[in-house]
Amino acid sequence: MRTEQGRVRVRVPAKVNVQLAVGAARPDGFHDLANVFLAVGLHDEITVTPADELRITCAGPDAGQVPLDRTNLAARAALALAERHGIDPRVHLHIDKDIPVAGGMAGGSADGAGALLACDALWSLGSTREELLALCAELGSDVPFSLIGGAALGTGRGELLTPLDVGGDFHWVFAVADAGLSTPTVFREFDRLAAHTDVPPPAADPALLDALRTGDATALAATLGNDLQPAALALRPALSATLAAGTAAGALAALVSGSGPTTAFLAKTADDAERVARTLLASGTCRTARAATSPAAGATVVERTAP
Ligand SMILES: C[C@](O)(CO)[C@H](O)COP(=O)(O)OP(=O)(O)OC[C@H]1O[C@@H](n2ccc(N)nc2=O)[C@H](O)[C@@H]1O
Ligand SMILES: Nc1ncnc2c1ncn2[C@@H]1O[C@H](COP(=O)(O)OP(=O)(O)OP(=O)(O)O)[C@@H](O)[C@H]1O
Incomplete structure (x- = not known):
């Protein structure tokens, strides 16, 4: 088990879909998409610190709607990364939530991507971007985009990303x-x-x-x-x-x-x-x-x- 102390804070944006083209339902229940994501300047912040056990807290006007158990996407991200590396995920994840909950702006996905990046830094794992993106895709269709931000075309169920150029604000x-x-x-x-x-x-x-x-x-x-x-x-x-x-x-x-x-x-x-x-x-x-x-x-x- 690792014993690093310290604290890592990560900022993650919300998204808007400027184009969301939806295909027919696939056999796995998902839909193929042509999903043009644009990251917008509304943010959640995830702070991770070592703790006696996995614990989640959340602050912000919508905090009451956020689950504080292991179904929280931030917790699922920490657990997935810890399992991948054989680490005991004894951390406190604190979410400062400014992204509307269940609002279609990928708030939970932002917390999943943020927790992954924060735990990777806290545990000094040095995962590559590709490794983090693969874990993000396991957590949810929108999670990979929350990690990369900017603008991107998402295909497949939205998890396969091609970054796009944006010429202005x-x-x-x-x-x-x-x-x-x-x-x-x-x-x-x-x-x-x-x-x-x-x-x-x-x-x-x-x-x-x-x-x-x-x-x-x-x-x-x-x-x-x-x-x-x-x-x-x-x-x-x-x-x-x-x-x-x-x-x-x-x-x-x-x-x-x-x-x-x-x-x-x-x-x-x-x-x-x-x-x-x-x-x-x-x-x-x-x-x-x-x-x-x-x-x-x-x-x-x-x-x-x-x-
Ligand atoms: C609507 C969007 O936010 C647009 O970016 C996303 O497509 C949704 O992404 P998400 O919230 O990360 O969704 P996931 O957690 O992957 O899937 C939740 C549920 O949404 C439906 N779902 C999601 C993505 C997709 N391409 N087809 C689907 O049918 C499925 O019923 C799935 O069980
Ligand atoms: N960290 C989290 N923040 C908010 N909701 C979460 C979180 N983890 C799990 N959830 C659950 O996920 C549900 C959807 O929340 P979320 O805010 O991600 O929706 P959304 O923005 O509509 O998602 P998307 O745009 O990706 O479809 C919530 O109702 C809640 O039960």
Whole structure:
């Protein structure tokens, strides 16, 4: 057993899916995707310290919705890494949670990727990026992207990543709903709505990739798309009013973020985003509205105290 002391703190971004093309259900229950991820500047922080046993705590406005047992993705990440290296995972994982819970912004995935990187540093394992990405993929489809951040095309179930160039900053507003939506439930609703139709193989839109590459917000707004949006709206019809309120407030475009229920609004400038956020908040159609810029860096060690 290793006995290093010290503390490691890691910062991990949320994501928005600027394109989420969903194929038919696969035999394993997952769906093939063309998933264009963009990391946004809303972050969770994971701090890991040695402890007598594996322990998880969480702080932040949504902390009450986060499981503090071994189902927490941060705990699952620490356990998976420890098992791989024959280490006793006696650590305290503390999550400072700012990413909405069950909001379609990969909050749990961020904590999984963050815990992996933090434990790897605490235990001085020196895992390669490829080794960490393989473990991330075992933890969940969104977890590898949380590790790398920036922008990437995810294929397969979203775990096979090709990094993408982004030519400038994009300004967003995220409207957070009162209660979360379960990702499997939204995919099931997608299947129900798609029953008896031919679901085409998912493909990334070249015009959207161009808009990212050139940093052109107006062009990106014209190409945003989420195949899960009809399913999220069917499960949560009130989201239509949020989308309409953001569009009326001057957003270039509005869409559901991933599996929802967070809605995302693209604005032309940071000032426009602040204005849209204020109007959305005043509209009474969401619990809170947050402005954030993309792209953001992936999981990053921001503090490491010596053993
Ligand atoms: C909706 C997205 O957030 C878009 O980025 C992701 O596709 C979801 O990724 P995630 O939350 O990491 O999902 P996972 O933990 O891998 O899977 C949870 C459940 O979502 C469904 N799921 C997920 C990913 C995928 N490509 N197809 C699916 O059908 C499956 O029912 C799966 O059991
Ligand atoms: N560290 C964690 N933070 C938040 N939720 C977690 C965590 N670990 C496990 N969970 C569980 O996962 C569920 C989904 O939470 P999460 O915030 O990851 O959803 P999400 O952002 O919609 O995910 P995604 O966008 O990747 O589909 C929660 O309801 C909770 O029960």
